Amino acid sequence: MLLQVQQVSVAYPVRGGRPFFAVRDITFNVGAGESFGIVGESGCGKTSLAKAVMGLLQPASGRILFEGQEVSGLKGEAFKAYRRSVQMIFQDAVGSLNPRQTVLQMMEEVLRVHRMRPEGAIQSRVAELLELVGLPSDVLQAYPRELSGGQCQRVSIARCLALEPRLIIADEPVSALDVSVQARILNLIRSLQQELNLAVLLISHDLAVVRNICDRVCVMYQGEVIEHGSAIEVMDQPREAYTKSLLAAVPDVGRALGK
């Protein structure tokens, strides 16, 4: 199993009171090359859970294992390797890119800093990564502000892929984009997952987005998982009233994807 999340809780301190549990006792596994979806309304704890998986937050309890090793116990080189193997893309793609660097500078830097390629092979690797995410080579000289939201999300995906991750955590990756662009970015994520045998943990408030990419999903409500199963099962036969209410507003992106 690539990622094992075992009874993880995340708590934030509250001044003069008991800690607030944003995530309670969550358990799921993600296999290599698998896509797993976490869906739930804003504030239910999705990003807190993602941060715990990234190692940015220490869980209050529970264990997170990557390739069988507990993440909180990783030190030195092993921790660095973990931080390369698990990459995250965000809702605010434009804001996640350095405004002072061109796409070329950004891509070269990430490959150099992490010593992903010898100097002589960097240029061709940048071209390869750009092609992988469907960007034309003329974006190389552009700054983020000169690109569309969709193009910025493609750049941030290319930058993740430069590190040859095993798992990508995509936290609301299309929420800030126009509906037609959403479908294209989701299709890109799905095809990369399949081509590169990449595991994807897709987080969204929108069940239709998750269903289109994910094999299995869980539904979160107020920090807890209230329903889980295959994406098709949960969509077609939701057991919980809350899941039904999420399904009630079927957004256009599902239709745009032809599902």
Ligand SMILES: Nc1ncnc2c1ncn2[C@@H]1O[C@H](COP(=O)(O)OP(=O)(O)O)[C@@H](O)[C@H]1O
């Ligand atoms: N740094 C923080 N300190 C205190 N409370 C937080 C912090 N970050 C998030 N929360 C709270 O935790 C809950 C879950 O937030 P979050 O994980 O961002 O949810 P989601 O990503 O599903 O919208 C919310 O009630 C939010 O207000």
Ligand SMILES: [Mg+2]
């Ligand atoms: Mg969030």
